[in-house]
Amino acid sequence: MDSKTLVNKILNDIYKNLDEYSKDLIRACNFDVQFKNLYITDDMTGKKYYIRNLMDCEDIPLFEAQNRIYRVKKVSLEKIIDEVIILYLSSRKSKDGYSFEVDSNYKVVEPMVFINYEHKERILMWNELTEEELDEKLADFDMKIDAITEDILKKIGCIDNNNFVVYVDVFMDLEIIKNITEKEGNMVMIWIHPLFIFSDNNVVKGIIAYELSKYNKNILEMFYKDIIEYCKEYKKLCSKNLKILDKIKEIAIKRNDKKVIEELKEMEFI
Incomplete structure (x- = not known):
């Protein structure tokens, strides 16, 4: 699968597999969505291209991407007051093509709110x-x-x-x-x-x-x-x-x- 197609597929699968509250926030608000430990790998060179935010997705060059199993592990809303949502992921090499899954311990970290x-x-x-x-x-x-x-x-x-x-x-x-x-x-x-x-x-x-x-x-x-x-x-x-x-x-x-x-x-x- 080429890198551009893979990035779009990963983004769609991330959104589809989030909890409903996180989906609502991403859909309805202009939050800065950030990613932790999300990358795609060039299958020929082994080079990793990290995706830290949505802007990085647009800058990914075109290449044949390595097949990997991606997993969403956690959503952090701790910085929601600053309009930031952080999504934590992991991945491993796959012999059977690309796939996406939700971690069995998937959780949403609620914001730490200071109330004056x-x-x-x-x-x-x-x-x-x-x-x-x-x-x-x-x-x-x-x-x-x-x-x-x-x-x-x-x-x-x-x-x-x-x-x-x-x-x-x-x-x-x-x-x-x-x-x-x-x-x-x-x-x-x-x-x-x-x-x-x-x-x-x-x-x-x-x-x-x-x-x-x-x-x-x-x-x-x-x-x-x-x-x-x-x-x-x-x-x-x-x-x-x-x-x-x-x-x-x-x-x-x-x-x-x-x-x-x-x-x-x-x-x-x-």
């Missing part, structure tokens, strides 16, 4: 809601989302592929603050983390704009002031800055937006 005071308080607020209060809170939040969605659509009506829907996923892990976004065709689906039901309108608007900006950079240009409101709340809850602040900084400097530049300084970003 603000995050704990928000979890406490959620847990203290009665069933009736939660239903009322979710209904109010749905109305808030509808109004914000309508406002955003009015402003981006001239932009292609602007179809999106927003939900609250009440089953998300409260200790891991992460919104999930998935695109099917021209439709973007956004699942907002439940702890954001306590957030102000400008923060929720920033969340939606932030998620949409992953698919259209014009959204960032239009709503960067709203997105920074989300970034400020995210830092308050998670004690870290979102990477998108790099791009917001560029926009603020280009537009000489002194207010946003000052906000970035207060966030200790500049």
Whole structure:
């Protein structure tokens, strides 16, 4: 089997054999997927070509690859807060052609989550809601989302592929603050983390704009002031800055937006 075909086959088999939660994360989020101990071998020279990330897959030269049995052993979500998923694999030479299997001790290593005071308080607020209060809170939040969605659509009506829907996923892990976004065709689906039901309108608007900006950079240009409101709340809850602040900084400097530049300084970003 040639090297290019083998790489594509390995990637497909890795994904097919992962647990459903890891599949969802890879499919729905823009995570940096990294590989440990994954390589293909030139059958003629014996040279190993290591694949450490998806970019490496594109750089593999064309050659006749050695038949090996590949095995996925572990998925590490320990760096999920940094948007990194690490997949651990092993392989051995095969006399019967290429094959793929799941290790009998396959496991998912859950993230080590640091929860600050603000995050704990928000979890406490959620847990203290009665069933009736939660239903009322979710209904109010749905109305808030509808109004914000309508406002955003009015402003981006001239932009292609602007179809999106927003939900609250009440089953998300409260200790891991992460919104999930998935695109099917021209439709973007956004699942907002439940702890954001306590957030102000400008923060929720920033969340939606932030998620949409992953698919259209014009959204960032239009709503960067709203997105920074989300970034400020995210830092308050998670004690870290979102990477998108790099791009917001560029926009603020280009537009000489002194207010946003000052906000970035207060966030200790500049």
